[in-house]
Amino acid sequence: MVRKRLGTWDVLVVAVLALVVVASSVLVDGFATSRFWGFLLLDVIPIALIALPMTLVIITGEIDLSVASVLGLSSAVMGQLWLSGTPLPLILPLVVLLGVACGAVNGLFVTGFGLPSLAVTIGTLALYRGLSYVVLGDRAVADFPFSWTGTFIEPLPGTTVPWVALVVLGLAVVFGVVLHATPIGRALFAMGNNDQAATFSGISVAKTKFWLFVVTGAVASLAGFFWTMRYASARADNGAGLELAVVAAVLLGGVSIFGGRGTLGGVLAGVLLLITLRNALQLADVPADTLTVVTGTLLIISVVGPNAASMLRDRLRRRRPA
């Protein structure tokens, strides 16, 4: 039953996305252009990237709100390393290591001390953002060579699709396979449904969750590297507030905030729906405040929608056999 319901939400999100695409192509000038989609995909990349591990985290019933701050800290550290003369090919692995460390701190507090991830990562959200200001202050480091910054927004030859989007798609396939076609994936769902039951069935809940936080940190720092390259500017405030867009997209994609339910395909559709709608409305000259209202409403619908639908179904089902 649960699986069937999930399927319907997936289909619904994809259908709404298709509807938005069709309607905007007709109604919004400049929407049905390759240039629009090129720009859109560049906006999608960091959110989609972080949404991948976030999906897994939320499915286990946890959350990581520190991702945007890890992105900012990575950016700030990148800037500082570059100032001190470190070459970019060395900065990349160092920044990923930093992400791993940030994730490990989150994971340790959550699994080692048994603290709620919501509280822990609100704390590290502030901590990592604070550290990024300690590292770089309110300066911006922007003298990265164009041979690097230009490369990261380069489209595939003959298209406007940025090549990085394909890398993200590749990663999405990996995360999708892990989540939906391996014993690890099944364990993640089991944890989200019932931690204790999962423990008794021989899954190391703590260890798995710890590594999930580590992976999330690493991916967030990769997103930070991309962000810095795309905007050619390392700043402590990079990506501030991005965690909300990521969580909104994941929930919109049908992942239950209580854990235990969700699909990666749905999440990708959720990310695309959120950004497509935002950019289309922006192109139609809808003011920024209205945009925020639309995003907020979508988030509420995505949290309430699946729950209301399942309640309705349960009620109908109970009536039928009687």
Add this chain to the structure above:
Amino acid sequence: MRAIRNGVSLLTLSALLLTAAACASDDGGDTPAAGGDASAGASGEIKEGLSVAFLPKQVNNPYFTVSDNGGKAAVEEFKGEYKEVGPSEASASSQVSYLNTLTQQGSDVIAVSANDPNAICGAVKQARQGGAKVVTFDSDTNKDCRDLFVNQVTAQGIAENQVKLISDQIGGAGKIAILSATANATNQNAWIELMKTELKKSEYSKIELVTVAYGNDDDQKSFQETQGLLSSYPDLKGIISPTTVGVAAAARYLSGSQYKGKVVLTGLGTPNQMREFVKDGTVKNFALWNPADLGYLAAYAGAALASGIITGKEGEKFTAGKLGEYTIGPDSVVVLGPPTVFDASNIDQFDF
């Protein structure tokens, strides 16, 4: 089963994406600069019907609302189409997405106040390739990105103005302090350095700058720093706070203290923040550029570029409506003029 279905939905998605991106790949060659007439105004006249977009650091920010409305007034004068778009939070990345949107819409003129001098550079270049003329105002990008920068004031202009305001009020002699923003704020430090140079002039020889305090552009911190300045230097005659947050916080502290009317405060502030302190006698005068004029000038500069009257080279001249004639300086910069001084006689004419 589930794995298969997810595989399918992934595939559907990627297909959807790729078709969407590919279906229109042949329309990229469109020149979106079809807004105005093709014939450049050789006579030096601004073309009618130019589409002019204002992209502030942040919408619903009172300062930018005033400057953008100044731009709107100018656009109405030369019969263009005005619009204001922008992010609700002052971040560079969201400005990039608005610049991209304006590029797709084929704007003739984009007037932008940059949240980051570098982060929006690429998007500005793309907008220019798409046919738009890009003017920065208030906050510049790197000079090779944009066509023209409309600077509100020069650092020298601010330094001269601030030192003169304080000197006139303390009678040209006594100890003064500066309440700045953060210790590494580029603008602030440049101004403070020039103020120090200014103070070396003979007419200011009896004024002593005792210290520079940092309120971090935080209301509470600035408030406490003011308190600290007055207790460390009991014979302090005056404070210059060249930051809107600092000057308002310092005024609030002074107005509720024994120093009200005794210690002089001036700086850079907005009339709305400072009105009550001017009326209750805490502050006699302070300065700032007029943001409405700044937006007005930016709109005219952009229109002059889009009409072919100027190209952005040093020494070129154009007329900006009621503000008169301007000449482009080095690095393609146009300076609005000396700051406007606000006092009890004129403060009620301004609402920002």
